[in-house]
Amino acid sequence: MNDSPDAEWHDEPTDWDQPGKLPRTRGGSDPGTLGSLNITAAATDPELLDLPWHIGLEDWPAQYLAALPRGISRHIVRFAHLGGSVIAIKETSEHVARHEYHMLRKLRRLDVPSVEPVAVITGRKARDGTDLDTVLVTRHLKFSMPYRALFSQTLRRDTLTRLIDAQALLLVRLHLIGFYWGDVSLSNTLFRRDAGAFAAYLVDAETGELYPGLSSGQREYDLEIARVNIAGELMDLSEGGLIEEEIDPLATSELIMDSYRRLWAELTDQESFDLNDRWRVNARIRRLNELGFDVEEYAIQTEANSSQIKLQPKVVDAGHHSRRLLRLTGLDAQENQARRLLNDMDAYRADNNPDVDEELSAHLWVTQVFEPIVRAVPRELGRKLEPAEVVHEVLEHRWYMSEKQDRNVPMAEAVQSYLDSILMHRRDEAAIMLTADTKTMDILGGGARDSP
Known part of the structure; x- marks a missing residue:
């Protein structure tokens, strides 16, 4: 995400190269109906002005909307297409929208799992001059589900x-x-x-x-x-x-x-133990690593005339396995996915390249295991699951096949079996779409309050 200071854009005639201004688009919304919009955003998204901001969100035409589930909300929430992504738009007050926008930006900078804020848009007016509510725009999280x-x-x-x-x-x-x-x-x-x-x-x-x-x-x-x-x-x-x-x-x-x-x-409790049990320092750190946390700083306190040591983690940071996987392979995955892929990578090294350093063996694993599995997924099945989740499920599927058949099932055979018997029957999770009637949509919709 772009962490540069927010830009304030106003909908008035302007050239593409004028800093701090969003250019008038050609096509899309009628420029005469946009009024004097004020858009606060972290990065320029010119397509924003293609959306019908002069219409109350509840009445937006279907041509702009994305068919994602939504639930009962105290605010009006709609999903719309923006370029190659989907955005969630929520009507609210200006104060609430700006507070939430800046809070989400702070959380993203702190690497907390959260949706990405796109913009706050104020100054909306209907064709008859009626004031419309401020909107908060966030980017829909791909492969996520309510x-x-x-x-x-x-x-x-x-x-x-x-x-x-x-x-x-x-x-x-x-x-x-x-x-x-x-x-x-x-x-x-x-x-x-x-x-x-x-x-x-x-x-x-x-x-x-x-x-x-x-x-x-x-x-x-x-x-x-x-x-x-x-x-x-x-x-x-x-x-x-x-x-x-x-x-x-x-x-x-x-x-x-x-x-x-x-x-x-x-993560936070103080632990006391005897001086002769200093191995428990590393044991505590390993336990935290298994939970997915790195210990960046910890305090050890000894007392005079005592054999007791007190240990307390002071700074812990989530994402231990994700960071290791990213460092070794460049692959960005969820924490448990990363743990599973790292286990397979370590086993691959032990079986095939025990004398090769970790970085080179990781590269070989990516080219000989990860990438062939991902490439084997037909295009029409590519929206079912994230690539890292597909590879994890293939590895699990191969293990169960091998155990059931009491033989070492070749990877190519396991991949084809997984595609035919499992992945083909999964629904697309790149963007969950429900075709049920309105009542069922309300039951299934995520974010029953405001949430995309």
Whole structure:
């Protein structure tokens, strides 16, 4: 993302090379109806002026809209095409839009999983001169899904557990950087598949605030909001028959409390041990690495006339496996995907190149394992899953095939079997599209509050 200072653009006659101005487009919206728009954005997107900002969002013509699921919201939210991507547009007040826009920009700079803010647009007027609400524009997260779109018939218990674990991890990451969310819910989160688990992304930062640090009271209040909201969301699903009957919404909502507190304790608690047990320093760091965190700084305290050592992580940073995979291969993947691919890469090196350094062996793995699998996916199936998720699933599929058939199944055979028996029957997740009637769309829609 471009972290340059925001540009203020105004819709008035201007040339392409005039700094700080967005040029008038040819075609698209009628220039005479745009009025005096004010656009605050981090990067120029000239296509923004092709959209009908002189029309209330609820009445936008279908030709501009993208068929993505949306739910009941206290704001009007629509999805639209912008260049080669899809954007989410939310009508709100100017103060709220600007606050959320700048908060999302800060979170992106801090490398927190969140949607990308595109622009805030004010000064909208209808043809009859009526003032229209300010809009916040964010970019839709490709391959992401609202939690309500993650089921076919009913949402299973293990899927719910993985979603809640992902939500807890996201909340921990936010609290570590001092972000108080204020409206934690599954509805305000998008999820990406992550090697059998899920990665959670913050969507709605309307009520969020960034502080130098959070008190335990602030963290616990955010956690309580999460528990209450998740319980309500699961009750709605239960009443609609959309989760397994034996799932207790209240008991299930408690899972986020346990998951959050276990992870927070592992990341922040002080640990005391005997001087002779210094190996526990490295053991603690390895545990955090397995959880996907790097320890950038920790404190060790010894006491006079005592054999006790106190260890406390001070600065931890998520993305341990993702960074290692990116460093070795240039591949950008979710944390669990990266862990799975790194395991296969290490096994490949042990089996084929034990005397070759790690960087060279990683390059060979990319060219001989990763890329051939990705290239084998037909174009028409390319929108089903992210490439890293496809490779993970192929590796899992090959392992199960080999175990079942009691032989080492060749990779080419495993890939073809996976394409024919699994991937072909998956829905496209590059942009989840639902063709159900309006009532079902409301039930399935993610972001029941404001969320794309």
